[in-house]
Amino acid sequence: MRKKCTFSPCCILRPLGEGSPQTPNHIWQLALRPLYSIRLNRHAQTLRSENSQPATEQKALSAKGFRFAIVASRWNDSIVSRLIDGAHDALKELSADENTFEIFRVPGSFEIPLCALKAAESGKFDAVICLGVIIRGETPHFDYIATETVRGIGEAALKTGVPLLFGVITADNIDQAIDRAGEKLSNKGFEAARAAVELVNLYRKAFTK
Ligand code: RBF
Secondary structure (H helix, E strand, C coil): CCCCCCCCHHHHCCCCCCCCCCCHHHHHHHHHHHHHHHHHHHHHHHHHHHHCCCCCCCCCCCCCCCCEEEEEECCCHHHHHHHHHHHHHHHHHCCCCHHHEEEEEECCHHHHHHHHHHHHHCCCCCEEEEEEEEEHHHCCCHHHHHHHHHHHHHHHHHHHCCCEEEEEEEECCHHHHHHCECCHHHEHHHHHHHHHHHHHHHHHHHHCC
């Protein structure tokens, strides 16, 4: 037996000319197409906005007692500074003590992985939050720098077993980069710092004897 479709637009949005000949019922369905396509668009918009929320767990998190390193590049400094502010806000909001996080500045994103690796290897930090901005339109080297930055940060995390958070914006243009360095959850620094707090809590709870 044919499975009943629970989401009517997929039955209605069949390409023209497909299926049964033009019965009065079919003509009604054609007339309703624009309405269903509006509904589909709204549905897609809702999904998009839900998916843009960070995957950080929403239950109460605490940064108390944990130590964090923030490794941030100076290239595109005005935007990176906003990311640092965002990370700082998130850590403070989650009750981190002011003297339990240290900020290390490096020239560009390409230099983030090595500094993050050294911070992780020092044993002084529970997590390392990596922040930078790479803009495609302004950087012919975009792909090289972005690829090496993400690879290096990932490798350092796996090598040391310390959570390294990726808060490096890779944007097509400056407006897109600014959009990702906004307030609270629209700030990739804020988001990365919250994710750091989530992970250190998870690892302490799940994997310490
Ligand atoms: N670093 C960034 O963090 N973001 C950039 O958008 C960026 N663009 C660069 C473009 C060029 C052409 C070059 C040569 C470097 C760029 N850098 C950028 C700096 C790079 O990450 C690194 O600091 C320098 O290449 C020195 O090793």
